[in-house]
Amino acid sequence: MRRGNPMERRALPLNALRTFEVVARNLSFTRAAAELGVTHGAVSRQIIALETSMRMPLFHREGSRIRLTNEGSRLFTGVAPALDRIAATMDSLQDSTAARVLSVNAPPTFTMRWLIPRLTGFQRANQNAEVRLATGTGSPQTLKMNDYDVVIRRMAGDDDALRATPFLSGALVAVASPDLIGPEPVQTLDDIAPFRLIEAATNVVGWPDWFARAGGSMPTPTRFLRLEEMFYAVQAALDGLGVALVPSALVVDDLAAGRLQRILDVPGVFERDYCHVVSPVTRNPELARAFCAWLDHEGQEARRLSMSVMGDGVAG
Numbered sequence: 515m516r517r518g519n520p521m522e523r524r525a526l527p528l529n530a531l532r533t534f535e536v537v538a539r540n541l542s543f544t545r546a547a548a549e550l551g552v553t554h555g556a557v558s559r560q561i562i563a564l565e566t567s568m569r570m571p572l573f574h575r576e577g578s579r580i581r582l583t584n585e586g587s588r589l590f591t592g593v594a595p596a597l598d599r600i601a602a603t604m605d606s607l608q609d610s611t612a613a614r615v616l617s618v619n620a621p622p623t624f625t626m627r628w629l630i631p632r633l634t635g636f637q638r639a640n641q642n643a644e645v646r647l648a649t650g651t652g653s654p655q656t657l658k659m660n661d662y663d664v665v666i667r668r669m670a671g672d673d674d675a676l677r678a679t680p681f682l683s684g685a686l687v688a689v690a691s692p693d694l695i696g697p698e699p700v701q702t703l704d705d706i707a708p709f710r711l712i713e714a715a716t717n718v719v720g721w722p723d724w725f726a727r728a729g730g731s732m733p734t735p736t737r738f739l740r741l742e743e744m745f746y747a748v749q750a751a752l753d754g755l756g757v758a759l760v761p762s763a764l765v766v767d768d769l770a771a772g773r774l775q776r777i778l779d780v781p782g783v784f785e786r787d788y789c790h791v792v793s794p795v796t797r798n799p800e801l802a803r804a805f806c807a808w809l810d811h812e813g814q815e816a817r818r819l820s821m822s823v824m825g826d827g828v829a830g
Contacts, residue, residue: 527567530564531593533557533564534560534572534590534593535590535593535597537557537561538572538589538594541579568585570585571586572585572589614640614642614644615798616644616646616663616801616805617661617664618646618662618663618666619662620648620649620650620665621651621667621716622649622651622743622745623743623745623748624666624744624788627764628763629647629666633645635812636805643801645805651667654678663792663796663798663802664802665790666790666791666809667791668761668786668787669786669789678791679789680788680789681788681789681809681810682787682809682816683784683817684761684784684786684788686719686724686761686762686784686785687759687760687761687776687782688776688780689751689768690754690757690774691751691752691753691774691775694709694754694755700777700778701778703725703730703733703778706757706777706778707736709737709757710755711736711738712738712741712747712757712758712759713747713758714740714741714742714744714746714760716742717744721736721738723783724780727783739755744761747760748760751765752768757777759783761785761788762824763788763820766816766819766820766824769823770823776824790806
């Protein structure tokens with residue numbers, strides 16, 4: 515009989531061989547039936563059919579006890595590792611094709627204006643990863659960290675307890691719609707006085723810090739538009755409602771496209787950087803580390819773009 519013939523492989527009694535492996539491993543028809551979830555009689559019939567087709571006994575039957583014959587022992591030595599390899603191969607295939615879920619919690623404006631536009635790159639490199647995005651602005655200490663794999667916040671990067679790693683500058687710049695500014699450029703701080711000043715409640719530093727950095731003081735009187743979220747401040751600037759103080763990383767694409775323009779050549783007012791924190795109880799540590807490495811790379815690319823559009827004083 516030639517080995518390796520495809521027809522012979524198709525004729526292999528695989529169900530009977532699987533049953534034989536379980537019986538040989540347990541040396542019990544009863545325990546094999548329980549493991550396979552079938553009746554004692556079904557197991558017995560499979561073994562008898564296998565012995566008949568092979569024309570040799572595979573077990574010595576001694577009352578209620580059984581033991582392998584020499585031929586049965588040789589068969590078990592070949593069948594058991596083969597079935598193990600098949601099972602391992604199937605497991606590895608299922609692992610490689612199963613979606614890996616990564617839950618990320620990040621600020622709303624950052625998510626909408628920075629993360630989502632770049633997320634295609636991460637998904638292309640990790641096609642089996644399912645990224646689930648949730649938004650929030652609260653401190654990571656207030657979150658149930660078992661709900662998320664990675665948390666992104668503007669925060670101090672030297673928090674050893676959280677192991678927060680900065681990856682994107684938090685420099686704030688003053689921007690406005692070109693339609694609001696009009697044809698005459700803003701050349702001095704006095705030229706800003708007619709415009710409403712927009713800022714978000716999430717800012718730690720604000721307009722007084724920007725004016726101080728510019729070498730002056732706030733105009734009097736000053737008209738303010740204070741909004742709850744940074745996204746509203748950016749949108750208000752795009753819609754021409756005033757001059758907004760926003761993170762440069764979130765508007766660099768608008769500046770490059772001419773939808774917004776920077777007001778004066780004032781170096782950025784540096785607030786807390788965007789940092790990533792890996793949950794200590796993440797279910798996918800390898801995928802979480804890969805996501806954070808991708809954030810680090812994208813942060814470097816964003817810094818280069820900011821430098822080309824606004825200069826090193828803003829990029830940080």
